Amino acid sequence: MALSTQYADEDSQNVLIAKLDNAKNVSNILKAIHFKESATVFASSMGLKVTVEDSKCVQANAFIQEGIFHEYAVQEDQVTFKINLTVLLECLTIFGSTSAPGVTTNLKMCYGGYGCPLQLVLEEDGVLTECSIKTLEPDEILDFNFCSENVINKIIMKSECLKEAFSELDMSSDILQFLMSPDPPYFRLSTFGDAGSTHSDFPKDSDMIESFSCTQTQTNRYKVSLLKPSVKALGLSTRVSIRTDNRGFLSIQYMIKNEDGQICFVEYYCAPDEDVSDPYS
Structure with a gap:
């Protein structure tokens, strides 16, 4: 049986098939949530x-839209499984970063359904x-x-600005405080x-x-240890959306362009730290 025919037969038995020309477009996004x-x-x-x-206090979501793939098919309304992300990233980058200019790693992902392994086929330069x-x-x-109707304050900014701020703040602090307000200082980040x-x-x-859309003054504090992993996504992004809701929960959404100019998103949710007392104010 020809290899192409064999793969076609196998494809019909999978509930998920995804193919793309550059595995790095997936691995880079997944690295941004690999904490x-x-x-x-x-x-x-x-x-x-x-x-x-x-710790049920922070959640990161990487969204890889269907349009990123040149072939994508799901046979059920939703397919869900848990996987070792460390192992997945090791497989996606198995050819390393030594590829010649212009050479990319083709990727095919297949999943046969509940209890089945995730199958990856990677091809680079004939290997x-x-x-x-x-x-x-x-x-x-x-x-x-985190519902949009409960959002109190929202700011969209260039990532470059937030990167600079993070480099100047004392990230050895336990707490990062967000102040968002319709009045000066408008948006302030503080460490202690x-x-x-x-x-x-x-x-x-x-x-x-x-x-800039801030309807009321909010001061919320978050554990730096929970927010630090999001710096990976910040480093890859071009724009960032920062939102807080009426409970003080934080949403930070990063817009990331891959090497082909396509857009993906990484979003972090973080619960406010309720253990911090007024001496930090």
């Missing part, structure tokens, strides 16, 4: 959503590698219930370290602020 070993994959007709959680990764029963994912407090202000009319 825990396991991830839950949700596949629907819209594309893939890969979710990572920690073919197949990987089989065990899948697990998915855990129940925390619903942060042994050497004192550090602030970074963003005027609403700054060239770096693309959209």
